[in-house]
Amino acid sequence: MVLRRERRASAHGRDGDEEERGKNSLFSLPLSPNPNNNNHRDQVVSSRREADELKELLAIAREYNVGLRCELARKAVAADAESPDAIKRNAELAAYFTHAKLQPAHAALALRSAMVLHYKLRCFASAAGFCRRLLELGGAPQKVVAQARQVLAACEQQDGGNPTNAIADLEYDERNPFDLCSVTFTPVYRGSAFAEDPFSGARFQPSCEGQVSPVGGVSRIGAAATGMVSVGGGGGSGGGRGA
């Protein structure tokens, strides 16, 4: 798909001129007969597939929104204080950031920064976890892979082969899957109660229900909604309801 191809291109960093083209297309559109003509010609793109792409784009945007705000929150905390609470919070937020579904290159950066931070804070168990995930991820630069191997080996030698965390009450368990509530920046574990943003699908703590979702800042958390309509055509038959 187009999206995937371009994402690969982006990882290799040759995207400057394409961004320009994207910008221009907006303003030239009213004058051009059909901006999508290339697509028309060489492939029959089903609208269903394209709508899926929109959904995919929305999901990517949601993950980056939540992840980036988590990281920005962490930076605010890290700059803030030396108190034990701040240090713990710093470590937690760094760990949460690694769980945002980012592009592999970005995920590697997040894992690496969390790995370094947790190792420095003598949280060897979680640091070892980041190392393993970084190595599993693949595609990371050789230097980073080598560093992760070293850190992993160092972690596994700690505490007599059974690494532990120096911060005992760290609220993070890499094996327990969760969604990050981006209002409170706490994990919403699978199976526990949650409130959902009907627009982006982001999940929040139940206490956040009724607030305006920070993901996009447009929708209300927990509002009833029928679902996004993004396919139209020359026709105009009636609508329907999503599940």
Next chain:
Amino acid sequence: MVLEVDPSEYVFKLALSQKRFDTVLALVRSGALCGQAVVSYLRAKGFPEVALHFAGDDARARFDLALECGSIEVALDAARQLDEPATWRALGGEALRHGNVAVAEFAYQRVRDYGRLAFLYALVGATDKLAKTVKLAAARGDARSRWQFATYAGDAAERVRALEAAGLPALAAAAAASAGLEEDAARLAEEAGEAGARAAAAGAAGARLAAPEVLQRGENWPLLSVSKGLFESLAAKAAANAVGAGGAGAAAAAVSAAAAATASAAASAPGKKGAFDLDDDAEVDAGAWGDDDGELDLDGSGGGGGGDGAFADAGGDDENENGDDDAGWEMEDLELPDVGRGGAAGGASASASSSKAFVAPSPGVPVDARWLKAASGSKLAAEHVAAGAPDAAMRLLNSQLGFVEFAPLRPYFLEIRAAAVAAAPGLPGCPAVRVPLPAAHSADDDASPPRNPALPYSLPLLEAKLRAMYKHVTEGKFSEGLRSADALLHLVPLTVRRRRRRSFGVSEFFFWF
């Protein structure tokens, strides 16, 4: 025993509601219906022009109805019978709205509404008449009007004189200085002393007050000869038949209405020609128009000639014409409307020419409305925005996605609307020409042209935004990356994928969550 029921009223109303105007006409001619009830019924149902035929001799009702259905000529005729200031004013306003400068001028002259008259002259660029209104105002000693009319006329010297005559030498000095009349300025400044000198200095520094530009110089607006509606042409035709067959008194109503139009159209011509002498307006009413009345009488008795005003009297005579013996008289009567109407500029089409008359095409559905209709079927927020209904779009986004905050979407809404409608600037003072831009469409996909507006957001554009976001994150610019992510979040619900017909039969709509 047989109970006789007169069905004419309900037959009449039924025929009217079914627009069977021949039946309506037959009932009108039968004379079975009369009175205020029918007139007010017709008026309420939106048939003032039909009602006009029932309001034969009641000048006030005729006037009101004629104004309502836009027959300025009939209204003028009725107004001359009533001859009241309020009537003339109403007529003048309505005539101006129709662009009938001559009638408006005449009406304002009758009530001596100099302010409106001068404005009218300024509007149509009648500079010589405007100059006369200025002189007249001076003669009346009406300083305010004099100054105002002089401003309309762009006559700076007269403005200065007006201010001077009103005992305002300082203002006059300022006016003279700004108009470049240095001699006057110096003289007046001296006269007004220190204040005058200062005023003159201020006036010299100020901008010159230019007379307004005349956009359309001329007289009555040109009119298309529109077929006046079935009823009227039927009436004329039927009248022709009836009279040809030997004359039916009932035809008189229809004929007199048509005749009145002719009479007034002709009568308005001499008034416009400038018989209105502004220097001596006492003579105006008595003189020029008095003469005209005289002509009418002459024509009436003469039974032909110019034939202008004859019908005002002819209508009265109709009662006496029931007999067949005046056939020759009536034949003349009949032909006159054709001749008169042919002569009257922009007059209504007569029965003979009705087949050739220009029929204005009925206006189509505005594009915005068509877009809205298509969009309300597809329930796409972006199409509602493009069709100029952001409120409906917001309601849709609220029910579909739980949106409650729309401020972040504002720029995108504006962009969508701007992309759907192009605008070309019009003439000065005229609104811009709006050009709706429909969605791009390819002949392969759609048999019919698109019924949807063009939308600016497409998948390639979103992908460009996505790449920008990735770039920012890769570079560690998290705040900018977050902004790009938000932009994506805002653009996705406003992006529409066009359905390809036939290539994908099922699941035309995509829903999730």
